[in-house]
Amino acid sequence: MKVAILGLGYVGFTAACCIASEGHEVIGIDVSARKVRMIREGRAPIVEPRVQELLEAGLAGGLIRADTAIGSHLDDCDLAIVCVGTPSAPDGSHNMGFIADVSRQIAEALRRGGRAAPLTVAYRSTIRPGTTEGLIAPIFRAALGDAADRLVRLVYNPEFLREGSAVEDYFAPPKIVIGTADGQPDPVMARLNAGLRAPVFVTGYREAEITKFIDNSWHAVKVAFANEIGRVCLALGISAGKVHEIFVSDTKLNISPAYLRPGSAFGGSCLPKDVRALQYIAADSGAATPLVDSLLRSNEAHKHRLFEYAAEGLAPGARILLAGLAFKAGTDDLRESPNVDLARKLLNAGFDLRIFDPGIDAEKLVGANLGYAYSHLPMLEALLVDRAAAEAGPWERVIGANATVALLDLPPGTDRRDLHPLP
Ligand SMILES: NC(=O)c1ccc[n+]([C@@H]2O[C@H](COP(=O)([O-])OP(=O)(O)OC[C@H]3O[C@@H](n4cnc5c(N)ncnc54)[C@H](O)[C@@H]3O)[C@@H](O)[C@H]2O)c1
Structure with missing residues (x-):
């Protein structure tokens, strides 16, 4: 040529x-x-x-x-x-x-x-x-x-x-x-x-066109994150080299496609809690960690955007089914589930909301899980519907908040908006 x-x-x-x-x-x-x-x-x-x-x-x-x-x-x-x-x-x-x-x-x-x-x-x-x-x-x-x-x-x-x-x-x-x-x-x-x-x-x-910006920003995130962890290690007298070796050896969850697909906000009983704790540990040891400090705010911003996306084009009063309430399908753990926040935001905005999640039985929630569910969604029991009711509808929109939505046989033409993963 x-x-x-x-x-x-x-x-x-x-x-x-x-x-x-x-x-x-x-x-x-x-x-x-x-x-x-x-x-x-x-x-x-x-x-x-x-x-x-x-x-x-x-x-x-x-x-x-x-x-x-x-x-x-x-x-x-x-x-x-x-x-x-x-x-x-x-x-x-x-x-x-x-x-x-x-x-x-x-x-x-x-x-x-x-x-x-x-x-x-x-x-x-x-x-x-x-x-x-x-x-x-x-x-x-x-x-x-x-x-x-x-x-x-x-x-x-x-x-x-x-x-x-x-x-x-x-x-x-x-x-x-x-x-x-x-x-x-x-x-x-x-x-x-x-x-x-x-x-x-x-x-x-x-x-x-956007590929390069994402790649370079991701590389910058990696460097900044590595250095924040390095600073925390230095402050605590921990070997940053050893910590690095252990971290990168994990090609299942750390250096892998895991946690990189756009969709749900993070939640559950571990990530928010331990990010907060690392912020505390870093501040207590005098190490500045602005990237780690930004994670929870970024997550809240994402939750709000998911709410806007879920409700887009619907008038208050619209009948909505939220498929999936736990932070991921197949568990009944509602602690810090972003889907609980989403349900609350939808109710506060005046939507007629029902929730389908086969893993959640309001009567069986216990301990911290029960406390979290009822302090954030006091009317939870009245919102839950079974599979037959979820499939019968009619709904003005079905929101797929996690993989639970795949269990439903929805009528053709259902207005369905999946939040995880984002299209
Ligand atoms: N340098 C890298 O490692 C790298 C890697 C990937 C992508 N990029 C991107 O590739 C692009 C080029 O980067 P670079 O580092 O090679 O830039 P550079 O500044 O080294 O080279 C650009 C060249 O373009 C010439 N030029 C400007 N206007 C011209 C015209 N009208 N006709 C002919 N030549 C003209 C300049 O004289 C210069 O020699 C940038 O968009 C950069 O972001 C760079």
């Missing part, structure tokens, strides 16, 4: 070297005359393991060229990859100026050029969700009019490489994410990535 790469920084230059090493012809374009001159002279413009040798091999094989302007380079390209910078704007958003500029330049080159087949233009810069549909596509439509669909196929393809191991990561990324207009694969991207070892996800633009 012939591939144009726009923006020859860490991402673009690494991609240029790696793609050329796979036998593709690469034309790299950067507005920096200095970078272009260095590449032509065989000097890598970035410091990164292996790129210098890949550049030299690419130049020797006639597979890497560089230029400061697009000119007519796109006329016979199979693919253009955009890797321009998206630096922070003063308000914390990403500055999309370079993305807009380069998109206009590509569109202008396509308008002038004589392409018969559409060009796949893959954006690899990190851009906020909605940018492809809200900024990039309109730029191409404005410049090309009706010919836009004939001349260009837009793809969003986030980059996951890490500086310091960029070449290695290019060939073995953690995943490949391809965002397209219809969520279907793009054959040109499939050809480009044929030699890479990684799971491939083809999705819509927005899911692909």
Whole structure:
């Protein structure tokens, strides 16, 4: 293939070297005359393991060229990859100026050029969700009019490489994410990535665009959490290294997909209690733990949002069935169950609520569980319905608060809104 790469920084230059090493012809374009001159002279413009040798091999094989302007380079390209910078704007958003500029330049080159087949233009810069549909596509439509669909196929393809191991990561990324207009694969991207070892996800633009922000924020959460635990350990004279070893050895619950699916708030008899206790231990030992301190507030915010989502579009007085009251299906533990809070919020908002949970028998609740249930839902007994009544309805909405909802055989067309997992 012939591939144009726009923006020859860490991402673009690494991609240029790696793609050329796979036998593709690469034309790299950067507005920096200095970078272009260095590449032509065989000097890598970035410091990164292996790129210098890949550049030299690419130049020797006639597979890497560089230029400061697009000119007519796109006329016979199979693919253009955009890797321009998206630096922070003063308000914390990403500055999309370079993305807009380069998109206009590509569109202008396509308008002038004589392409018969559409060009796949893959954006690899990190851009906020909605940018492809809200900024990039309109730029191409404005410049090309009706010919836009004939001349260009837009793809969003986030980059996951890490500086310091960029070449290695290019060939073995953690995943490949391809965002397209219809969520279907793009054959040109499939050809480009044929030699890479990684799971491939083809999705819509927005899911692909948000991936990088989620990944990087998650990595930041991991670092901040690890350091907060490290501070608590230091303060208490506990070995942070040993604690780390024990923590990461647990690939069932700790380093795993467990607890990462959006849906229910956390609750039950352990998590809220022990998070509160860790806050106390940290404060008592003088260790600052702002991330841990934020967990319960974040959970309360989520509970409120779930209530809004559950009740969305319904008028007070609407008949609602809440399927599942315990913090998870198959238990009768109501202590700090977020579903108890949800029921309370729905009742306070004036809905005609009933609850189905085969694990809950109001007469059998004892001890702390009983106290919690009745202090939060004093009318619990009157709200509980059995399975026959739950299935008979009629309900204006059935809320699936946990997996209990799967037990119900609901009439077709039932307005059902599951909170766990979120769609
Ligand atoms: N650096 C990383 O480790 C990394 C990893 C993943 C994703 N990203 C994302 O990839 C994007 C690029 O990052 P980077 O670190 O390579 O940036 P960079 O600043 O090193 O390189 C960007 C290059 O784009 C060039 N450029 C700007 N406007 C241009 C135009 N109109 N035409 C041609 N070239 C133009 C600049 O001269 C510069 O050389 C960013 O969105 C970044 O967030 C970076």
